[in-house]
Amino acid sequence: MIRLPEWLNTLRWRLLAALGIAVLLIWVLAGWFSYEQAQHEAEELMDGSLAQSSRLLLALLEEENASHLNVLAERLATASADSSDVYQPPLEFQVGRSDGTVFVRSANAPDVPVLGLLGYSDIERDGGGWRVLNAESEDGRFRVQVSHAIAVRDRASLEVASQTVFPLALIVPFLLLMLYLSVRSGLRPLEKLAADVTARNADNLAPLSRSGIPGEARPLLQAINRLFGRLGRTLDNERRFTADAAHELRTPLAALKVHTQVARLSDDDAVRARALAQIESGVDRATHLVEQLLRLARLDPLTTLPCSRTLALGDLLVDVVESIDRAGGEASARIQVGEGVAELGVIGDVDLLRIVLRNLLDNALRYSPADAPVRVDAGRSAAGGIDLFVSDSGQGMSDEALQRLGERFFRDRDNVLEGNGLGLAIVTRIAELHGARLQAENLPDGFRIGLIGLAPA
Numbered sequence: 278m279i280r281l282p283e284w285l286n287t288l289r290w291r292l293l294a295a296l297g298i299a300v301l302l303i304w305v306l307a308g309w310f311s312y313e314q315a316q317h318e319a320e321e322l323m324d325g326s327l328a329q330s331s332r333l334l335l336a337l338l339e340e341e342n343a344s345h346l347n348v349l350a351e352r353l354a355t356a357s358a359d360s361s362d363v364y365q366p367p368l369e370f371q372v373g374r375s376d377g378t379v380f381v382r383s384a385n386a387p388d389v390p391v392l393g394l395l396g397y398s399d400i401e402r403d404g405g406g407w408r409v410l411n412a413e414s415e416d417g418r419f420r421v422q423v424s425h426a427i428a429v430r431d432r433a434s435l436e437v438a439s440q441t442v443f444p445l446a447l448i449v450p451f452l453l454l455m456l457y458l459s460v461r462s463g464l465r466p467l468e469k470l471a472a473d474v475t476a477r478n479a480d481n482l483a484p485l486s487r488s489g490i491p492g493e494a495r496p497l498l499q500a501i502n503r504l505f506g507r508l509g510r511t512l513d514n515e516r517r518f519t520a521d522a523a524h525e526l527r528t529p530l531a532a533l534k535v536h537t538q539v540a541r542l543s544d545d546d547a548v549r550a551r552a553l554a555q556i557e558s559g560v561d562r563a564t565h566l567v568e569q570l571l572r573l574a575r576l577d578p579l580t581t582l583p584c585s586r587t588l589a590l591g592d593l594l595v596d597v598v599e600s601i602d603r604a605g606g607e608a609s610a611r612i613q614v615g616e617g618v619a620e621l622g623v624i625g626d627v628d629l630l631r632i633v634l635r636n637l638l639d640n641a642l643r644y645s646p647a648d649a650p651v652r653v654d655a656g657r658s659a660a661g662g663i664d665l666f667v668s669d670s671g672q673g674m675s676d677e678a679l680q681r682l683g684e685r686f687f688r689d690r691d692n693v694l695e696g697n698g699l700g701l702a703i704v705t706r707i708a709e710l711h712g713a714r715l716q717a718e719n720l721p722d723g724f725r726i727g728l729i730g731l732a733p734a
Contacts, residue, residue, distance in 0.1 A: 315438035331412040366429040371422040391420040482509040533559045569699040587734040591619030597634040615654035622734030637667040645669035666727030673719035
């Protein structure tokens with residue numbers, strides 16, 4: 278496969294090639310049409326010349342009487358034309374009576390009887406073609422035959438047609454030059470836009486100016502500006518995420534260091550055991566935080582679900598409850614499932630929805646009183662989606678916390694239990710990937726939170 282040079286594989290040269298080919302095709306068609314029309318008109322003009330000559334000859338014959346025909350024949354014999362002038366082809370003629378008698382003829386006139394059919398005809402004589410016109414006087418006494426050599430007529434037609442097409446050939450180079458200049462001028466705003474983007478550094482994500490950008494390029498400019506906006510928000514999130522993660526990790530690491538020093542310096546076995554237990558708990562908390570940070574880091578770049586399929590909510594719920602039981606949560610004894618949940622199905626990623634249910638159930642079990650029931654309900658919404666809720670009998674959330682639901686590293690000031698504020702942020706991100714949203718509300722006897730608008734199976 279032949280690979281074009283890089284400078285040819287550009288929008289400018291593609292436009293020039295397309296427009297140049299179009300112009301050349303139009304020029305060829307226009308030239309061919311003009312050539313054919315010019316030839317036709319030249320033939321018509323020369324046929325008109327034959328007709329005019331025949332009428333003049335007949336007029337002369339009608340003015341002469343029979344006694345002067347020989348004198349007329351001598352004068353007509355002296356009539357000739359310059360054979361080198363293509364616009365005045367030599368006129369050959371025969372003049373005779375209605376009985377076919379020819380009393381005068383030009384030197385090179387074709388030997389054709391003057392009694393032929395009236396009008397135009399093409400004949401072959403003496404190895405050449407002739408255009409012949411037979412005419413008759415009004416009284417029918419005389420006959421006139423005038424003719425042109427077809428070769429001479431063709432030469433004259435070619436000359437006329439060539440002179441018609443020649444100016445078009447002169448115009449084409451200038452037209453191609455104007456096309457090149459026009460395309461170059463029209464693409465200059467795009468070149469400026471490319472130069473502006475190239476000259477930017479990684480920190481300059483301000484929107485590009487729309488000044489001077491043609492309408493056809495504005496969708497591209499808007500797409501680039503939207504991309505800059507997304508990149509800016511992503512970078513801001515990463516900076517904030519990194520700062521928050523560093524802040525959150527600093528506390529457990531500092532506590533681990535303190536407990537390590539206590540365990541190393543203490544001679545009391547009970548104090549050392551308590552310090553080691555705190556170290557283990559701190560390591561668990563730090564490990565959980567790192568796992569959630571990694572999970573968010575994997576979720577953030579996603580624009581679509583990694584693996585979407587149809588799954589039954591009942592099977593998903595059983596799987597999650599068993600995993601909590603294995604971790605020592607004793608969830609099966611406290612979780613109640615509403616009617617119809619087992620019959621509903623959704624379309625989504627099973628691993629991500631398992632994380633959602635696990636986070637929501639873990640929070641409900643932790644924040645509600647010991648041995649208090651936790652209820653899972655699901656149903657179809659008026660919009661046709663599936664709504665999934667987890668309800669508990671805990672104290673709920675403050676109004677400020679409800680407003681900032683799903684914000685990373687945010688924890689309600691009234692919350693006295695340990696946590697890092699990432700669980701609901703993960704749930705919110707997974708809900709976005711499923712085209713749903715997180716919703717929470719305080720109830721008179723507890724708290725309810727869930728996903729709204731999951732795709733039904």
